[in-house]
Amino acid sequence: MNIFVCVKRVPDTETRIRVGADGQSIDPDGVKFVVSPYDEFAIEAALRLKEASGEGEVTAITLGESQAQDALRSALAMGADRAVLLEGEVTPDGLATARALAAEIETADAPLVLLGVKAADDDQQQVGPMLATLLGRPCATAVSTFELNGDRVVCRREVEGGTEVVELPLPAVVTITKGAFEPRYASLKGIMAAKRKPLETKPAQTADSRLRVESMELPPERTGGKIVGEGADAVPELVRLLREEANAL
Amino acid sequence: MSNVLAVVEQRDGALRGTAKEVIAAALGLAGASGGEVHALLVGGPGIQGVAEGLGEAGAEVVKVVEHEALADYHPDGYPEIVARIAGEDEYTAVLFAASALGKDLAPRVAARMDLPLAGDVTGLSIEGGEVNAIRPVYAGKAFTRVTIGATPALVSIRPNVFQPVNQAGAGRVEAVEMTEDPSSWPTRVVSFEATGGDIPDVAEAGVVVSGGRGMKDPENWTLLEELRAALGDGAGLGASRAVVDAGWRPHGEQVGQTGKTVAPKLYFAIGISGAIQHLAGMRTAGTIVAVNRDADAPIFKVADYGIVGDLFDVLPRLTEEIRALRAGG
Ligand SMILES: Cc1cc2nc3c(=O)[nH]c(=O)nc-3n(C[C@H](O)[C@H](O)[C@H](O)COP(=O)(O)OP(=O)(O)OC[C@H]3O[C@@H](n4cnc5c(N)ncnc54)[C@H](O)[C@@H]3O)c2cc1C
Numbered sequence A: 001m002n003i004f005v006c007v008k009r010v011p012d013t014e015t016r017i018r019v020g021a022d023g024q025s026i027d028p029d030g031v032k033f034v035v036s037p038y039d040e041f042a043i044e045a046a047l048r049l050k051e052a053s054g055e056g057e058v059t060a061i062t063l064g065e066s067q068a069q070d071a072l073r074s075a076l077a078m079g080a081d082r083a084v085l086l087e088g089e090v091t092p093d094g095l096a097t098a099r100a101l102a103a104e105i106e107t108a109d110a111p112l113v114l115l116g117v118k119a120a121d122d123d124q125q126q127v128g129p130m131l132a133t134l135l136g137r138p139c140a141t142a143v144s145t146f147e148l149n150g151d152r153v154v155c156r157r158e159v160e161g162g163t164e165v166v167e168l169p170l171p172a173v174v175t176i177t178k179g180a181f182e183p184r185y186a187s188l189k190g191i192m193a194a195k196r197k198p199l200e201t202k203p204a205q206t207a208d209s210r211l212r213v214e215s216m217e218l219p220p221e222r223t224g225g226k227i228v229g230e231g232a233d234a235v236p237e238l239v240r241l242l243r244e245e246a247n248a249l
Numbered sequence B: 001m002s003n004v005l006a007v008v009e010q011r012d013g014a015l016r017g018t019a020k021e022v023i024a025a026a027l028g029l030a031g032a033s034g035g036e037v038h039a040l041l042v043g044g045p046g047i048q049g050v051a052e053g054l055g056e057a058g059a060e061v062v063k064v065v066e067h068e069a070l071a072d073y074h075p076d077g078y079p080e081i082v083a084r085i086a087g088e089d090e091y092t093a094v095l096f097a098a099s100a101l102g103k104d105l106a107p108r109v110a111a112r113m114d115l116p117l118a119g120d121v122t123g124l125s126i127e128g129g130e131v132n133a134i135r136p137v138y139a140g141k142a143f144t145r146v147t148i149g150a151t152p153a154l155v156s157i158r159p160n161v162f163q164p165v166n167q168a169g170a171g172r173v174e175a176v177e178m179t180e181d182p183s184s185w186p187t188r189v190v191s192f193e194a195t196g197g198d199i200p201d202v203a204e205a206g207v208v209v210s211g212g213r214g215m216k217d218p219e220n221w222t223l224l225e226e227l228r229a230a231l232g233d234g235a236g237l238g239a240s241r242a243v244v245d246a247g248w249r250p251h252g253e254q255v256g257q258t259g260k261t262v263a264p265k266l267y268f269a270i271g272i273s274g275a276i277q278h279l280a281g282m283r284t285a286g287t288i289v290a291v292n293r294d295a296d297a298p299i300f301k302v303a304d305y306g307i308v309g310d311l312f313d314v315l316p317r318l319t320e321e322i323r324a325l326r327a328g329g
């Protein structure tokens, strides 16, 4: 079975964010970019499925500018077979992103599409279920593990207060959260092989973003507080401050 | 018309804590545009019974869809119904909670209605006739102000940020018929295994008690659970990634850049160092308390109140004092 995995290039989570000169986006200077962490889980899930069945192709796809090739190369190095770069602008409008991805995936023979539950930059948590809706496919979100059962995908979801099991008929879309799919490291051999794997670039069919970013700001510094004291003896004073000063109890 | 629709959640026939927050956020927008707030409640038989309470929270009209196939959230059914009803009136905005359920529901409604969605917002206003939203990005390391260039503006709001209101007045309840066909919904919900009892999800809890590697052993979580219970029903449990990776706690409790972003009124960081990815997820909490034996731990740079010391001495005393305080009224 062929599988598509949607990956996004984002700043490493270690990054200290600085606002760029435009006042609307981050200053990319010195920032290390990586594959968004949840997307690595999705790649891992696709690779395991392929390895278990011994057939089919894993395609990594991204919407982005030419630098987003890095993320695709990382996916290829982990073991994806081919990659597609939809060249276009990335905006916070998840529906515009989903449309561009849908235009490509629609025409491919890929019964399963995997995404990360959320991208580590915009934190929208929306592209997966939007893509599924556009494709007219069922979708399970925040899935920690899943398996194929004939022409159905059986997914375990983390929801409030428990675990839910849902079953979707293929073709389907699944968004992956942390769980069973701890990502492998790319081996040196994998990194070498990735250079020879097919990476296709085509213009993205994006619509204009209808979410306009007006400005970006850093949160006010927390002025940091006071050390109330040392050890258990400081507890009564802490509780008093929480009640009287912070009004939090 | 410039009404605002608040999509509110129930679970097991009871309103979720976020319901009144979504209505409060809707009131803010409706006030600015001179309209009313309508609430939409979808649920199983008998759900009309809880709809009245939404009037006090500020809803003029409460639309209720009641059907046995809707008792629990359904990922195909709910979006279909909500998109239909949201499209029947010319709403200025349609608001959801950015809860676990809302994060599944809202994007599907948005795609069905061909509308953009601003997710997990912490501030809303109307500027020049358009809805403006404040959205945390990079897990709270920065904020963006975005204009939503479409009507209705679809928004999900972060739990614990918008203050519920209480006013006299009962909402007018309107029953809306379900015209959708459950047999056309492809997804089958097979089972649900409860784990956390009645403890609220960390992303929605009003008070969060989080533990890190300093807790030493998963068995010591009974100490955190006791503190949590002493803080009352609205309190939830959180964890650092280090303890989730160690398998001590479920990933659903992880706070931070690759876990949940939380904004409770009160956050306890117990035996957590305060790595950048953890701080990202909790720095917008109202009041932060840290207990750590290392006075140089970065968590103290964001904490409002800190105690330097061994958590195994501090925790039992803290639980005891808070219990005494609450018992004393
Ligand atoms: C891609 C990526 C994503 C990440 N995402 C997240 C995330 O979402 N959330 C997250 O939390 N982390 C995340 N991390 C991990 C983060 O970098 C830290 O490793 C992690 O937060 C550390 O957890 P900790 O504070 O529990 O452990 P430690 O850093 O080991 O801190 C333990 C603390 O306990 C204190 N302590 C020990 N014993 C006692 C005692 N008896 N009494 C009092 N204090 C004591 C110590 O002084 C220390 O400060 C991420 C990392 C990466 C690379």
Ligand SMILES: Nc1ncnc2c1ncn2[C@@H]1O[C@H](COP(=O)(O)O)[C@@H](O)[C@H]1O
Binding pocket: A006, A007, A008, A036, A038, A039, A061, A062, A063, A064, A090, A094, A097, A114, A115, A116, A117, A118, A119, A120, A122, A123, A124, A125, A126, A127, A128
């Ligand atoms: N520009 C993009 N290109 C490819 N996939 C994307 C892109 N943006 C988001 N995704 C996918 O959608 C998931 C959720 O993203 P988001 O809704 O932005 O939080 C990500 O984890 C990716 O799998």
